[in-house]
Amino acid sequence: MKQRRHDRIEVLAGAIILGEATDEERIEYRQHIADCPACLIAYGGEHELRRLHDVVTDAKETEVWEPDVRDAVLAHAQSRKKRVWRYGLGFFTACLLVALIGRFVVGSGLAQIGPTLADPIVVNWESNKIVFERRSVRDAKSPAPAPRMVVVHNIVQLPRATVPNGPPAKANVPVRTQKPQRHETEVALEQSTASDVGTSSSGMKAADSGAAVQPAIPVWRRGAVTRAHYASETTSFGATRSEAITIAPSYTIRDAEPEGGETAINPQPAQIAILEGAEGTSAFEVMVDENGAPTKCVITKASGWPVLDDAVCKAAMKIHYRAKMINGKPVPGVYRDAFTFRAAAQQQQQQ
Amino acid sequence: MEHVYLTAVDAPVAHVRIEALVREHQTKLARYVRRMVGDADVALDIAQDVFFAAYRTLQNEPDRPLTPGWLYKTATNNAISYLRRKKIVRFTPLDRDWEVRGLRIDERSAASLDLQSAMHRLPYEQAAAIMLTSYAGYSSHEAASILGTTADAVRQRVCRAMRTLRLVMTERTSRP
Numbered sequence: 452m453k454q455r456r457h458d459r460i461e462v463l464a465g466a467i468i469l470g471e472a473t474d475e476e477r478i479e480y481r482q483h484i485a486d487c488p489a490c491l492i493a494y495g496g497e498h499e500l501r502r503l504h505d506v507v508t509d510a511k512e513t514e515v516w517e518p519d520v521r522d523a524v525l526a527h528a529q530s531r532k533k534r535v536w537r538y539g540l541g542f543f544t545a546c547l548l549v550a551l552i553g554r555f556v557v558g559s560g561l562a563q564i565g566p567t568l569a570d571p572i573v574v575n576w577e578s579n580k581i582v583f584e585r586r587s588v589r590d591a592k593s594p595a596p597a598p599r600m601v602v603v604h605n606i607v608q609l610p611r612a613t614v615p616n617g618p619p620a621k622a623n624v625p626v627r628t629q630k631p632q633r634h635e636t637e638v639a640l641e642q643s644t645a646s647d648v649g650t651s652s653s654g655m656k657a658a659d660s661g662a663a664v665q666p667a668i669p670v671w672r673r674g675a676v677t678r679a680h681y682a683s684e685t686t687s688f689g690a691t692r693s694e695a696i697t698i699a700p701s702y703t704i705r706d707a708e709p710e711g712g713e714t715a716i717n718p719q720p721a722q723i724a725i726l727e728g729a730e731g732t733s734a735f736e737v738m739v740d741e742n743g744a745p746t747k748c749v750i751t752k753a754s755g756w757p758v759l760d761d762a763v764c765k766a767a768m769k770i771h772y773r774a775k776m777i778n779g780k781p782v783p784g785v786y787r788d789a790f791t792f793r794a795a796a797q798q799q800q801q802q
Numbered sequence: 803m804e805h806v807y808l809t810a811v812d813a814p815v816a817h818v819r820i821e822a823l824v825r826e827h828q829t830k831l832a833r834y835v836r837r838m839v840g841d842a843d844v845a846l847d848i849a850q851d852v853f854f855a856a857y858r859t860l861q862n863e864p865d866r867p868l869t870p871g872w873l874y875k876t877a878t879n880n881a882i883s884y885l886r887r888k889k890i891v892r893f894t895p896l897d898r899d900w901e902v903r904g905l906r907i908d909e910r911s912a913a914s915l916d917l918q919s920a921m922h923r924l925p926y927e928q929a930a931a932i933m934l935t936s937y938a939g940y941s942s943h944e945a946a947s948i949l950g951t952t953a954d955a956v957r958q959r960v961c962r963a964m965r966t967l968r969l970v971m972t973e974r975t976s977r978p
């Protein structure tokens with residue numbers, strides 16, 4: 452009861468300070484402090500209350516500071532317009548991404564089984580070949596991506612041609628015939644260091660540090676594989692590998708491949724891809740004529756970022772290829788490859 | 803037809819209105835925030851943010867009446883969240899030099915210093931109440947709607963804040 456009474460007195464005192472008290476309220480306050488020395492000491496009489504109000508007013512009148520935020524606010528208003536335009540583009544890109552992913556999922560049907568933590572194997576088949584690809588699945592505890600990009604060079608190409616006189620019963624047996632080889636190269640944010648991309652030593656380093664992050668998931672042995680070894684293998688490559696099925700072709704085939712090895716294709720995504728943290732895998736096919744010249748590049752699996760896909764096809768069309776050879780005779784062929792772009796971990800950025 | 807025209811000039815309308823708001827209120831608002839946070843640079847940042855927010859609002863609704871009360875409400879909220887974030891230590895032993903560092907030398911009258919020292923000791927709600935009313939000139943009803951409380955609550959906070967101010971003044975005059 453007493454507390455309530457003093458709350459009321461504080462409200463009255465506040466009203467008097469602000470000059471809002473009615474005559475009745477003033478009288479009520481006066482009567483209270485006449486009987487309550489504690490309140491008289493704590494708040495003072497009406498005159499004292501008004502004096503405190505004047506202290507605040509006087510303090511205000513002392514001020515001479517004249518800040519000016521006009522330019523900053525108007526500059527902000529100008530930049531807002533541009534940002535709206537940029538967000539608009541972002542929304543458009545997001546729509547495009549959804550459309551591309553939707554198209555990919557529908558178009559691939561059963562052909563694509565995504566890697567999971569429990570089963571990190573991707574299966575893909577076409578009429579004449581089966582691809583088993585074991586990919587590392589990003590652990591949930593893996594560190595957040597930093598604004599730098601690692602290009603993972605996935606060789607998912609299998610140089611197995613149609614076997615006209617092979618046993619047809621075995622042709623459908625899904626056995627992996629060749630390990631997908633991977634190596635990673637870093638695309639630095641600075642234009643000056645971007646030229647390092649593709650050296651096998653840096654690729655190894657990046658691959659090793661990447662493997663250390665995901666110890667629980669089995670991944671393919673990585674390393675820059677010399678293309679010469681691959682190229683010399685003109686026949687019966689399956690037979691020499693224990694894990695491959697033997698569907699030995701009766702003639703030698705060498706598929707189309709880039710001159711200078713797989714590192715010859717060196718996608719350089721635009722700066723915006725790095726800044727926006729674009730990630731994804733672009734799979735592509737390059738039609739190579741009998742002279743080894745690329746005639747067409749098709750993205751077979753879009754990364755979701757047109758800027759990445761463009762960079763991949765642009766790089767693939769820029770280089771020269773060795774034409775597909777059948778029994779030593781060049782024929783038009785197709786080179787298939789994929790690039791996985793992902794943001795580098797923070798440690799790699801500091802290296 | 804007229805509607806289409808109005809939509810097309812939305813951005814300029816927001817521009818003109820924000821410019822007028824800044825011109826009219828920037829000084830009072832920045833000084834108000836400076837009293838709240840005790841730091842001129844921070845006050846400038848917060849005042850800018852208030853006008854940025856006003857501009858965003860006007861861009862979406864060019865005809866919306868943006869009252870000074872709206873500006874002060876946004877400024878008060880920003881100032882209080884800054885103080886919370888920085889965990890500015892209040893109720894510290896009296897250190898006038900530290901307490902009044904936000905004030906220019908030519909602004910350091912006795913009343914000005916007393917008020918600023920008191921501000922450093924006040925709980926946020928009391929600081930906002932006394933600043934909006936005695937300092938910025940709002941009635942307890944107006945301040946109540948800005949702070950989202952009742953007029954009586956504002957009056958009570960003003961009374962308590964003034965009690966602290968009185969204490970600061972007594973301390974100063976009784977010091978050797």
Ligand SMILES: [Zn+2]
Binds near residue numbers: 457460487491
């Ligand atoms: Zn009393």
